[in-house]
Amino acid sequence: MLNKVKFLMATGLVTLALASPTLAADHVLRIAYQEDPKTVDVQMTQDFYTLPLNVYDRLIEAETSGPGQSKLVPGLAESWEVSEDGKTYTFHLRKGVLFHNGEELTADDVVYTFDRMLDPKTKALSTDILDFVDGARERLDGTATTVRGLQAVDKYTVKIVLRDPYAAFTALMAAPAASIYNRKFTEPLGDQYGLTPETTNGTGPFKLTEYNLNDNQVLEANDQYYRGRPKLDQIIIRVVADSETLRLLFESDELDVFDVDYAPTQLPYFTSSDQWKGQVRAGPRVGMYYYHINQALKPFDDVRVRKAFQMAINREEILQKNFYGKGMVENGVMPRGLTCYAAATPIEYNPGKAKQLLAEAGYPDGVDIKLAQVSSWSSKWSDMNQIIQAQIKEAGFNVQINTMDESAYLASRKAGTVDNYTQNWSADFNDPDNFFYTFFSKSGTAVRGYNNNDTEVFAALDKARSMTNPEERCALYQKMTDRIVQEDAAWVPMFSLDHAYVVQPRVKNFVVPWNGWSDMSYYKMEVE
Incomplete structure (x- = not known):
């Protein structure tokens, strides 16, 4: 392998593809992305958070507190209070926090940031994190020029008033999309903000x-960072689309971190390698x-068919064969690590019983179904469809895989006519609402093509959003888990996976992020 690397480097096949950034420090971390993020304006992306998590800060931060676990800690806000009715949040900002351009953070910057996101001219992508703010909808639809729920009380105090109580609001304030901008710097740049180092400005531990473009980005330590200067002097992020090239660069010591998510088939190699198995970090x-189930389409309008579909899938076999057993079979709506998580009632793998249920539903000779598959997506999805196609035949499901392009898939999903499909969802913020409301609220179940029109579930999920007692709120979500998965058989929870990285021996304090993204803050990391 190293001979191949040396050949590639000697012939320039690697170095020509990756221009060398400026090396200006000793403690340099070298990482890779498979695509160019195109912007550092976090309001204009929902996929690339490495730059925003290191260039900006948020009022509240979600820190990894243990394997697959997180806690909310003070960020730019050193403290906050919530009114008794759960609608008014008062944030007290740290004094003396400086943006990279030397401007001090003030309450006006916070108000500006969120108003910018809701300004229809911005065309921001993650406006849903502010949906509960009073006046947000009017600002977003252009019927108001300000947001009445956003107020700078004084230079270091921000008041945010919600339209209705929303228990997950503090967790949302720790999401990457809630990163805070400087009005004086950002406002004049308009849609050019975040496209270059000269048009990017945050308070974070690193400066761009x-x-x-399409090659690399360089971050350098912020000497004035309010939590103290990072131990890293510099981070170099290279854009490397090919997974084989990623591995070659890592093994030739051109990269410090290899994200196995970018090349899952490489995991057995690294975990069995005498050189690398001790350098694997997983969590x-x-x-x-x-697996999504569309109840608007026959035969899945019958709960017995949905339960048969659940029982006919050997989830453990797929976890072992396709993901090397690195994870855990899930049985509910909440994955392990999520706030309020509790072990759910197991879904039995029983193709014989599934066959009986199909017969009771009027399909004694089996039933024809379709599974949707997007042509441009990773082959792991087509692999899963093919495995399940073979697995559930024993129970009497005759599967046709319907391949379509992504635009057709999204259109049919929005219209509620999409066939059952497989996907995954990682937490944007650590709260059950991020899973339950996304998939099973009245709006969520419609726009994602579930059509699980259970009014009891709708009412419970609306109620849970405004509950202020954590224990009672968690108990309600756990009750709704049984309702959705066991009684309604509204989807098939498959498994949660571990996220593995391989790091060079020089990398210290590497912590696998709780949420499973490949994006993380590198503030606490060190290299020798």
């Missing part, structure tokens, strides 16, 4: 100093693989 991700 180079951005070579559970707060996320879920699942």
Whole structure:
């Protein structure tokens, strides 16, 4: 393998593809992305958070507190209070926090940041994190020029008033999309903000100093960072689309971190390698693989067919064969690590019983179904469909795999006519609402093509959003888990996976992020 690396490097096949960024420090961390993020404006992306998590800060931060676990800690806000009715949040900002351009953080910057997100001219992508703010909808639809729920009380105090109580609001304030901008710097730049180092400005532990499109980005330590200067002097992020090239660069000591998510088939190699097995860092991700079920389409309008579908899938076999057993079979709506998580009632793997249920539903000779598959997606999804196609035949399901392009899939999903499909979901913020409301609220079940029109579930999920007693709220979510998975058989929870990385021996304090993203803050990391 190293001979191949040396050949590639000697012939320039690696170095020509990756221009060398400026090396100006000793403690340099070298990582890779498979695509160029195109922007550092976090309001304009929902996929690439490495730059925002290191260039910006948020009022509240979600820190990894243990394997697959997180806690909310003060960020730019050193403290906050919530009113008794759960609608008014008062944030007290740290004094003396400086943006990279030297401007001090003030309450006006916070108000500006969230107003910018809701300004229809911005065309921001993650406005849903502010949906509960009073006046947000009017600002977003252009019927108001300000947001009445956003107020700078004084230079260091921000008041945010919600339209209705929302228990997950503090967790949302720790999401990457809630990163805080400087009004004086950002406002004049308009839609050019975040496209270059010169047009990017945050309070975070690192400053963006180079951005070579489709090649690399360079971050340098912020000497004035309010929590103290990072131990790393510099982070170099290379854009490397090919997974084989990623491995070659890592093994030739051109990269310090190899994210196995970018090349899952490499995991057995690294875990069995005498050189690398001791350098594997893995942890559970707060996320879920699942099979969607569309109750608007026959035969899945019958709960017996849905239960048969659940029972006919050997989830443990798929976890072992396709993901090397690195994870855990899930049985509910909440994956391990999520706030309120509790072990759910197991779904039995029983193709014989599934066959009986199909007969009771009027299909004694089996039933024809379709599974949707998007042509441009990773082959892991087509592999899963093919395995399940073979597995559930024993129970009497005759599967046709319907391959379509992504636009057709999204259109049919929105219209509620999409066939059953497999996907995964990782937590954007650590709260059950991120899973339950996304998939099983009245709006969520419609736009994602579940059509699980259970009014009891709708009412419970609306109620849970405003509950202020954590124990009672968790108990309600656990009750709804049984309702959705066992009684309604509204989807098939598959498994949660571990997220593995391989790191060079020089890398210290590497912590696998709780949420399972490949994006993380590198503030506490060190290299020798």
